[in-house]
Amino acid sequence: MTIKTITKNIKASIQNSLEQFDINLSKEALNLSPPKQESFGDLSSNIALILAKQIKRNPLEIAEKVCQDLINSNIDYIDDITVTPPGFINFLIDKKFYQDNLKLIIKNGVEFGKDLSVKKRTANVEFVSANPTGPLTVGHGRNAVIGDTVSNILEWHGYDVTKEYYYNDAGKQMRTLGKSVEARYYELLDKPFEFPEDGYQGDYIIEIAKSIINHYGKELEKEDKKFLSYAEKIIFKQIKNSLNSLRIQFDTFANEKSFYESGAIKKLLLDLEEKKLIYEKENATWYKATAVGASQDKVYIKSSGEPTYRLPDTAYHRDKVDRKFDLIVDIFGADHTDTYPDVLSALNALDINTEHIKILIYQFVTLIKNGEKVKMSTRRADFITLDHLIDELGLDIVRYFFIMRSMNTHLDFDLNLAKDQSDKNPVFYLQYAFARICNVIRHGENQGFEFSEEFDSSLLNEVSEIKLLKLMANFPVMMKTTLKTLEPQTVANYLQDLASSFHKFYGNCKVITEDKKLSHARLGLIHGSKIILSTGLTLLGISTPEKM
RNA sequence: GCGCCCGUAGCUCAGUAGGAUCAGAGCGUAUGCCUCCGGAGCAUAAGGUCACAGGUUCGAAUCCUGUCGGGCGCACCA
Incomplete structure (x- = not known):
């Protein structure tokens, strides 16, 4: 029941x-x-x-x-x-329901609340998807944590989730990266060089150039492909490292190039042409977005002959649909708000069903340091990296701060505050509840109280006990709404409530007392709380320390 | 100018897809609570015309319209 x-x-x-x-x-x-x-x-x-x-x-x-x-x-x-x-x-x-439910929680453990009757479903969650032109920034961090947490939530609900990273390795950004590295290479060798106007100015470019000298010597020709390919390799390694330090790992990487090589892009153009949605104007190839409701047509292939990002993106999404996922989730920053409708409309025009594609848009992160907004730009190398943030704050706090707010509000991330207040951090409040439970259990064992499933839950009648029991019973309901909205922050809010109820109970009721029956019942109660806290924290990717 | 998101306590934000004479947390402020399982906690207090103005109905922080304020888009950049 x-x-x-x-x-x-x-x-x-x-x-x-x-x-x-x-x-x-x-x-x-x-x-x-x-x-x-x-x-x-x-x-x-x-x-x-x-x-x-x-x-x-x-x-x-x-x-x-x-x-x-x-x-x-x-x-x-x-x-x-x-x-x-x-x-x-x-x-x-009837409070008996809540008392009985505790037994169920303990019996089912981490499985508590799962709807095991649904058949296996598959989901693809695409996130981060930053082009390898530089280290991940704070903005990517929000994307990464949202994506990973959403994946966890889906997995908990029985989805088989593919976490996917898509990047453009054929566009202008990457060419500029190659040129920037090349320029630094010649600069280091005191040879004439020309730094691209919109080149990447970060020091990491210089480091890469140095490394190229070590690896390939000083005799590389202009426009050697190694400049770009090596830079890409190095940067991607760094990106993966950053993600790993947030406990994030991807299952698959998809790239733009492969869609040219497979002919998917050519096919897409031909199919759209058949629907009369492609035309030529001023030497460029256009997608007739106005025919499907957009306010203006969009360029697919520039007059230079180079496609815009829109074309491979559409082919990519078509590919994802072809892979037959039951659910496709995209995590995009607010700057993409206007781009995904074109992708979806083109697919719809080809009679491809896109109802199972969910686009989650998150608003930007404003980093505040010393009371001032930090303006971030990868190109100008004017940013605080995600690594920096993790070093300062630790991954638990970083993860929690990125999902504690609804994704459609702007996130003010005050570095000083997050660091200074680390003692009173909401993350510690949760972890402390968990550690406290573990401590009481240890204390009980020292007093000869072994936890047993055979306790009398009807002895749990204090107001604070009933309140805790009710919240615990509500866990599956909360998870269900979270599945619907895919807003991880509801899990964080719930856990705050749960921890608060536990701390209140702890203040009111002593677990280990002379009254053996009652002590066993309360041990049962905190065991149940531990299970749900642990499940929740694990969903958020936050550690559960037994001692702090 | 057009489109999307946002405006709730001094600060940072919740508010479960319209509910009920208390609109909730945390931080900060003020005052209590460890001879007692960890005080990274608990309790109490102060702080609000839910940006503003209309509308929809039994009922609005929540939906609609307008105004003001902030963010992000509106490229043959991604």
Whole structure:
């Protein structure tokens, strides 16, 4: 028995009762939600208010009637049903349910809350996808952590997730990188050089040039391909290292070049041409985006003969659809807001279904250092790297700070603050709850209290105990909404609540006491809390220290 | 100018896809609590016309319109 089944039972009973009113209602209309005020119970229905208008009767009257039917139908684990103005029907769940549920949590462990009845599904999550032109920045960090956490959430729900990194290795950015390295190479050798106007100015370019001298000597010709290929290799290695230090690993890497080589891009153009969505103008090849609702047409191939990013991106997404994932997720920065509709519209024009593609857009990170905004640009090498951030703060804090806020609000990341306040950091609040539990368990063992599943959970009746039990029972509900919205921050908020409830319980109730039965019951309670805290923290990629 | 996101306590933000005479946390401020399983904690207090103005309805921080303010896009850059 879970909250879900209780909800289902209530809904069914309401539906039965409603038959007397001779009305057809949509499934969504029947909605049960926890009331804000605890005194109203655990679940409440607003169905009477909704119906009042339709059948032109007093909502209170309807509610009373339905309520009476519900009481008569004796729903499992429902202790009390009441009606309050203006017409809510409130359900009080028997505390026995929460007490029993604790046993379930302990029995199922990390599996608690999973819907094991759904069949295996697959998902592709594309994230980071930074071109290897320089070290990852703070902005990429938000992308990386969101992507990885979303992947974890999907995996928890039974998805087989492919984490994918896509990069453009054929475009202008990469050519500029090659030229920048080349210029530094000749500069180091005191030979004439020309630094590209929009070249990458960071010191790391110089380091790469030095390394090239060590590896390939001083005699490289102009425009040697090694400048770029070597730089790409080095930078990619650095990127992977940065990601590893956030405990992020990718399953596959996709690159632009492969879509030229496989002919996918040519095919895409031909297919779109057949749909009359391609035309030539001023020597360039255009995609007729206006034909599918966009405000202007977009260039696919520049007059220089070089495709814009849009073309390979579209071929790439077509490829992802072809790979038959049940769900495709893209994590993009706000600067991509206007680009993905073109990709999707082109696919739709080719009768390719894109309903299972979810685009998650996150707003930018503003880094604040010494009270000032740090403006970041890879090209000008004016940035704080992700590595720097991890070194300063540690990966747990970095990960947590990146997902603790809703992704559609801007994130002010105050470096000084995050560092100075590390003592009172929300991350430590969570980890401390976990460590505290471990400590009590250790203490119990020292006193001869071995944890056993055979405890009497009905002894858990204190307000703070019931509150903790309720939150724990709500974990699966929270996970379900998270799956729907794919907003990792709901998990973080939930864990804050859970930790807070635990700390309050800890302040109120002593676990290890003279009363052996009660001590065992409370050991059960903290074991359950430990399981859920651990599951949640693991989803967020944050460590669970037994001691701090 | 057009499009997308945002505006909630001094600061940083939650607010579960309209709910209920308390709009919630953390930080900061003020005051309590360790002879007692870890005080990185707990309790209490102060702090708000949910940017502003209209509208939709039984009911709005949440939906619609407009205004003001901030961010990001609007390239034959990615």
